[in-house]
Amino acid sequence: MSGHATFDLPEFPWDRLTPLGDKARAHPGGIVDLSIGTPVDPVPEIIQKALASASDSPGYPPTAGIPAVQKAMRDWSIKNLHAPDDVGVLPSIGSKEMVTLLPFLLRAKRVLYPDIAYPSYHVGAVMAGAEAIPVAEDPKSWPAADFAWINSPSNPTGALMSDQAMLEAIAWARANDAYLVSDECYLELGWEETPRSVLSFKEAAEAKVIALHSLSKRSNLAGYRAGFAVGNPSVISELLEIRKHVGMMMPGPVQVAMIAALADSDHVSAQRAIYLRRRSELHRGLTAAGFTIHNSVAGLYLWATRDEECWKSAEWLAGHGILVAPGDFYGVRGKNFVRAALTATDERIDAAVARLTATA
Ligand SMILES: Cc1ncc(COP(=O)(O)O)c(C=O)c1O
Structure with a gap:
């Protein structure tokens, strides 16, 4: 624990990786950084142009989004998520910001999150002063609570939730009158299986279910901080009412960029092809070096193990100039795994x- 004056937050995971980063940087061929998973390919030109076209933006942007961005989010969600026609939408500054603030905004008291997961679910629960409860995959085993996260495709494992598990999670939300929030930021990155949105289940409309989406990975827009929440219209209106007080409005030029990004699927297909090649190359390399890849059927990472403690694997890889995330960043179940991101240039991969x- 960091001993932070206000919050009992864990040490920021990436700070723990600094010594291994130094070691990897010392490799004569330079570092290959597969740790954080930050996009490295250019922002598609149509999106850059849309942003520039809206740069004269003196006024406050509407919290709900300008009508054209509301339409873009709704149309995209109906077409790609198979969400119902009356679905609610709300733009967000990135999605990390929504993940960490949502339990606070919705005044959650008990927050469930996967026992192997993106660390911000835990952080958001702690900052809201809620009980943070890691849970196993099977929603039938979940305790009573007023808020639960699901994440399919999963960061870090790249596993998908089965249809059965999704339905059980929705049933849990109904039975507990709880919020069920599905973090779907990797939905368009399915490789061996096709990810499915929680909103495609008609049962979701009868529960307090919303999904979070992000343009960071599908459109290389991590630097624009563009995301949105979509789902049950009354939950989205509740969030809008709170957000009107809080602020956190998505900047006007980013709203215009998001309209262009959501209207175009060609750049997403092109980016997918780039990641697919990197994925198969990295899979080949890690396997040759004695790693076994688990899950990883979708998403932006390979979840790899050599049946040894994760820091030992990470140290060995850093000795070869390759920086990965040790699996214990994501929960104790990850202690024998490392997570390798597909986000390095082709040359670095x-x-x-x-x-x-060469080590084989
Ligand atoms: C599972 C998950 N959710 C949310 C995010 C936040 O992404 P962003 O804030 O770029 O939308 C990430 C980023 O890596 C993630 O892995």
Whole structure:
């Protein structure tokens, strides 16, 4: 624990990785950074142009989003998530910000999150002063609470929730009159299986279910901080009412960029093809170096193990100039795994694969 004056927050995970980063940077061929998973490919031109076209933006942007961005989010969600026609939508500054603030905004008291997960679910619960409860995959085993996270495709494992588990999570939300929030930021990155939105289940409309989406990965927009919440119209209106007081409005030019990004699927297909190649190369390299890849059927990472403690694997990889995330960042169940992101240039991925295969 960091001993922070106000919140009992864990040490920021990436700070713990600094020594391994130094070690990887010392490699004569340079570092291949597969740790954080930050996009490295350019922002598609149509999106850059849309942003620039809206740069004269003196006034406050509406919290609910301008009508054209509301339409873009709704149309995209109906088409791609198979959400119902009356679905509610709300733009958000990134989605990390929504993840960490949502339990506070909705005054949650007990927050469930997967026992192997993106660390911000835990952080958001702690900051809201709520009880933070890691839970197993099977919603039938979940205790009573007023808020639960699901995340499919999962960061870090790349696993998908089964239809059965999604339905059980929705049934749990109904039975507990709880919020069920589905973090779907990797939905468009399915490789061996096709991810499905919680909003595609008609049962979701009868519960307090919303999904969070992000343009960071599908459109290389992590630097724009563009995301949105979508789902049950009364939950979305409740959030809008609170957010009107709080602020956190998405900047006007980013709203215009988001309209262009959501209207175009060509750049998403092109980016998927880039990641698919990197994924198969990295899979080959890690396997040659004695790692076994688990899950990883979707999403932006390979979840790999050599049946040894994660820091030992991470240390060995750093010795070859390759920086990955130790699996214990995501929960104790990850202690024998490392997470390798697909977000390095082709040149860097090829360098990593050459080093890994040379160790075989
Ligand atoms: C599961 C998950 N949710 C949310 C986010 C936040 O992404 P962003 O704030 O870029 O939308 C991430 C980022 O890595 C993530 O892995």
